[in-house]
Amino acid sequence: MTATNVSPSSGKETDVIIVGAGPAGLSLARALAPSGLSITVVEKQDSATLAEPPFDGREIALTHYSKELMQQLDMWDKVPANEIYPLRDAKVINGYSNYQLHFEQPTMARGKPANTLGFLISNHHIRRAAYEAVTPYKNINLIGGHSIIDVRNEDSNHIEATLDNGQTISARLLIAADSRFSNTRRQIGISAQIHDFGRTVIVFRMRHTLSNQHTALECFHYGRTLALLPLEENMTNCVVTINNERAGEILNMSPAQLAADITKQLKGKLGDMHLVSTVHHYPLVGVHANAFYAHRSALIGDVAVGMHPVTAHGFNLGLSGVGILSKLIIEAVQKGKDIGGQTLLAQYQRQHMPHTRMLYHGTNAMVSLFTNDSHPARLMRSLVLRISNNLPPVKKLISKQLTG
Template identity: 45%
Template sequence: MEADIVIVGAGPVGLSLARSLSGAGLRIVVVEQQRLADIGEPQFDGREIALTQKSVRLMRKLGLWDFIDPDARAPLCRAKVLNGASPGALEIGHELSGHSELGWLVSNHLIRKAAYDALQGSVAQHDDVTLLAAEKVSGVRTDDAFASVTLESGKVLAARLVVAADSRFSSTRKMMGISADMHDFGKAMLVCRMTHETPHGHTAWEWFGYAQTLALLPMNADPATNAPQSSVVLTLPVGEVNEIAALDPDAFARHIERRFMRRLGAMKLASTRHVYPLVSVYPQRFVAKRFAAVGDAAVGMHPVTAHGFNFGLLGLETLGNQIIEAQRSGIDIGAASVLRRYEDQHRRATRPLYLATRFITDVYTNNTAPARLARGIMLRAASRLMPFRRAIAASLTG
């Protein structure tokens, strides 16, 4: 099979990239190892995605936003950072951003579904994207003239450009010989939805406790009971997380109440529970000969700054713009100059925050006495610095 572009990975970034390129006169093939039913009807996976204002604008442009039920979009109006048992917090309100909300919270599986539906609508109009489901890539080869992707089924796809969008542990990136700075935090995140007595006021919490990290993402009220509802994220060593995840629902709820020091009142489990390893990834290169990486395959962020999928959208926009401009100008879309411009722009946009996030997690998850003292000092100082608080607000809105 021949194509102009082969995209490996039909997650929200891979599907959105295909959608952004559809209609530009290119033949696109998307390869995904999941079954078509799983791509078209993804199930709840526990992850709630914090979308910046800029990301929402791009999702509107691509047609994704309209496929998400307005009742499933939860406004994020405030954010606060807590340290240990201290009642004080660094608070960032939407008024510092110039918007009526800092951003929006939407379930990952709904974004995946919206990306699939938006792509199907574009394919119906342009007939230029082929989705190969239940197929796994076994090899990638590129040279000055073309690229080829071999599938385990024996199919060979010829293309001018191969794009990896197949997770932070990208096997496609590894096949191209690109190494990555991978940091395993030795911990795991347990994520689920819970209802609680105390209203959240559409405020997100990042709570750096001692020997634990808690996050609270404010969702819309539970449709059945109208009780306040949030996504709870608990980060602990892997063994502890697995033990807590195995508790029966009532015991689990009481356990989480205690970890939140009952600041939310009585809590109740409202969804399935999911556990994810905590690993950040930053490749040495985003591109190679006739190859580019996007999404988590390019930048796998620690979730503390909530920029993972936002960087994915930013990367696909940058790469998509370079490809479309090259196509319109009659330039080879796989040319080194085209890919280098993408890499330079995306590295400048992501590297500073990636490094800052590593610093934050190193300091705020360190439980030594000097680190605890430094954390308190930094939070108190940040609370008094309006330019710093405005900068955080600007980052949260994108």
């Protein structure tokens, strides 16, 4: 990969422009690299930050299918082995009840023996691995420290992007991978359904004296939600979602107060706890684009679908989209067909969107129910957990989604 510093007057041509060098954008660049296409990645962060991303508090749950894709893209082995945490099983708790919906440790996943539902890797490790995976490729050019401010159709065979320094880049295909709040998505004329939950996500790591047994725990308490993502046996990532007007109650706590609060929420399940990381917070907004493509352009990652973090599985959808789109583009290259043609991009949408729609709307409906604290909703929440726990086909379907 080459890094470029460009003058405002310069212009260039490339085969593919990827807007955004996050995990999804870089994964797609790596997937396309062996095709020989010239790929230009534009990212507002500089190369130094991409090479050494800071810890941001987010832990990503990865399915077995995502592991396979990351292995194919030379990303999996670039994550330190001791920073890949097994997710053995998962439990869901409603309100103050001790009743649990339990997704047991599997014996098979994707037709192979397995002893975990999936894996947990910190977001900054995935970002670093994706960056390192693209660096060997000379046909990938990174323009760091710049943003794309305008996109327009140059002609029927090309699309043109203008950077914030005045440079223009012409390509046969543009991929938006910048974020769920993507400016590029708007520039290419794709609308999106945006669901502002009115909540804030607060994430941090806690050490504790009792084992988490590598079990994820989703606690739908009244007034807030607490998710526990097991890392080391005695270290857990805590994810609190709370109404925006109450977020300050958590963010203003001292480390000792925060540890005491989480211990109380868990009724001491993990023993004594203490904070071992910085605390980070993010607005809770879900996004699903109404189309995944436009003229010579397509969406991947959070630009296409930004999930509620309740399952911590958003990046799995991003990788799935990378797998589908890269396969279609590589096949087009091999057959001498148009990599940015409407037929190819429409096929990408047909293959990817049904799955994303189901998960996005299903997750939002579940979250809406389990964060509704009215008396009828509390009864329904309890009923849903018990039905799900006692209907094997339902549990098997959900478990299949969790493992990929």
